[in-house]
Amino acid sequence: xxxxxxxxxxxxxxxxxxxxxxxxxxxxxxxxxxxxxxxxxxxxxxxxxxxxxxxxxxxxxxxxxxxxxxxxxxxxxxxxxxxxxxxxxxxxxxxxxxxxxxxxxxxxxxxxxxxxxxxxxxxxxxxxxxxxxxxxxxxxxxxxxxxxxxxxxxxxxxxxxxxxxxxxxxxxxxxxxxxxxxxxxxxxxxxxxxxxxxxxxxxxxxxxxxxxxxxxxxxxxxxxxxxxxxxxxxxxxxxxxxxxxxxxxxxxxxxxxxxxxxxxxxxxxxxxxxxxxxxxxxxxxxxxxxxxxxxxxxxxxxxxxxxxxxxxxxxxxxxxxxxxxxxxxxxxxxxxxxxxxxxxxxxxxxxxxxxxxxxxxxxxxxxxxxxxxxxxxxxxxxxxxxxxxxxxxxxxxxx
Ligand SMILES: NC(=O)c1ccc[n+]([C@@H]2O[C@H](COP(=O)([O-])OP(=O)(O)OC[C@H]3O[C@@H](n4cnc5c(N)ncnc54)[C@H](O)[C@@H]3O)[C@@H](O)[C@H]2O)c1
Numbered sequence: 001x002x003x004x005x006x007x008x009x010x011x012x013x014x015x016x017x018x019x020x021x022x023x024x025x026x027x028x029x030x031x032x033x034x035x036x037x038x039x040x041x042x043x044x045x046x047x048x049x050x051x052x053x054x055x056x057x058x059x060x061x062x063x064x065x066x067x068x069x070x071x072x073x074x075x076x077x078x079x080x081x082x083x084x085x086x087x088x089x090x091x092x093x094x095x096x097x098x099x100x101x102x103x104x105x106x107x108x109x110x111x112x113x114x115x116x117x118x119x120x121x122x123x124x125x126x127x128x129x130x131x132x133x134x135x136x137x138x139x140x141x142x143x144x145x146x147x148x149x150x151x152x153x154x155x156x157x158x159x160x161x162x163x164x165x166x167x168x169x170x171x172x173x174x175x176x177x178x179x180x181x182x183x184x185x186x187x188x189x190x191x192x193x194x195x196x197x198x199x200x201x202x203x204x205x206x207x208x209x210x211x212x213x214x215x216x217x218x219x220x221x222x223x224x225x226x227x228x229x230x231x232x233x234x235x236x237x238x239x240x241x242x243x244x245x246x247x248x249x250x251x252x253x254x255x256x257x258x259x260x261x262x263x264x265x266x267x268x269x270x271x272x273x274x275x276x277x278x279x280x281x282x283x284x285x286x287x288x289x290x291x292x293x294x295x296x297x298x299x300x301x302x303x304x305x306x307x308x309x310x311x312x313x314x315x316x317x318x319x320x321x322x323x324x325x326x327x328x329x330x331x332x333x334x335x336x337x338x339x340x341x342x343x344x345x346x347x348x349x350x351x352x353x354x355x356x357x358x359x360x361x362x363x364x365x366x367x368x369x370x371x372x373x374x375x376x377x378x379x380x381x382x383x384x385x386x387x388x389x390x391x392x393x394x395x396x397x398x399x
Contacts, residue, residue, distance in 0.1 A: 004344055005034040007069075007078040009062045009093045010085035012038030012048030016181055017107060018084045021134070024336035025082070031344055035078065037062040062093045066100050078102055080130070080347055086184040087192050091116040098123045103130040103347050105340070109202050109376065110369030112192045117373040121395045124366040130346040130356060132339065133364040135206040137263055139335030141298045141323055142284045143211065146276050148314055149286070151213040154307065156270030161248035163208040165200040166262040170234050170254035173227055186230050193380045194223055195232030200263075201252035202372040206364055207265050208248060209371065215243040216250070220387045221379035226255045238379050281331055299326030339363045370395040
């Protein structure tokens, strides 16, 4: 079994998210980065590839990388492509890779708008090809454990969810000062219809959807811009109706000085409440009425402890997932690695014609990506109408 070959789109010249991804790709030894179209300018793209910390094939553009793949020997072909470009360069390379029958792992949000998302959903379904969206935080073991606890009903019926992602790095006008990550994030042409909501509100949404198994069916939203002269929101609040009749707040902010990557979720149910925070990602806290609080640490969870059941297949599988002993911290890179690990498993099955999970149970799938765009579009529209309730939909039914 040779390692899977991964091709990068984006990642040159001081790029951010390519770095955690490429570490995570290499973490198990069963995947490796072999090629890259790393920058929009072909000359710089080739220079950046030549200077990559280990040897990779450089290409002047993603069109070249995808075209060249067709004529490579079987063991050099790309097994999947990772898209780590700004949001406006997701749709085109993703579409071209799918058309060339190359699985895609794409950064979030899926693309710029619902029109692009519809086309991607149709293309992925028609090709029946693995496609993942990089909602990093679903890859924490503790997120997967939270999903088990909540969706198994161990806390009763979900009444209320507060899912938030609070940052402070855009509290001043960082754009235009040489920070490339700020520049494109505040530009509607490159970021999409919402700045803060699209960038990190979608993480809070996906966290809610993944752990609860519920959909957001209606939103009443306010998108606000606190930093003068900015075209997109830097503060985002969506009051949500959930598919079980419960309510939720999905909120995000980039102007709260002092907050770093404060993603967190509180899920209040009829029998108890679950609390998780990404800045302390090894712990899940459970509050049950009239009982001492329970804090579960990854690596130190035992079935049949009076709250968790014994002999439950889902829990047993979770407890057997490869991980390191409790107290040796897992975090962001491990979460990414877990997503790539599950994606690898699907790619390997797909390559030999076996059915693979397209259900979003291990990483966000194309439909989840679509839901993120639908959520953003509905929130933008609601905010324009001063918080009017807007309905959310579902991607078209299977072709
Ligand atoms: N999952 C997460 O936790 C997470 C975190 C940060 C960013 N992101 C997402 O990752 C993506 C990239 O964000 P970033 O912060 O790394 O941005 P960045 O600006 O640091 O990097 C983007 C890279 O894409 C390259 N690029 C742009 N156009 C290109 C083209 N046509 N061909 C080849 N390369 C091209 C740029 O040169 C740069 O190397 C965004 O979609 C963002 O939303 C996700």
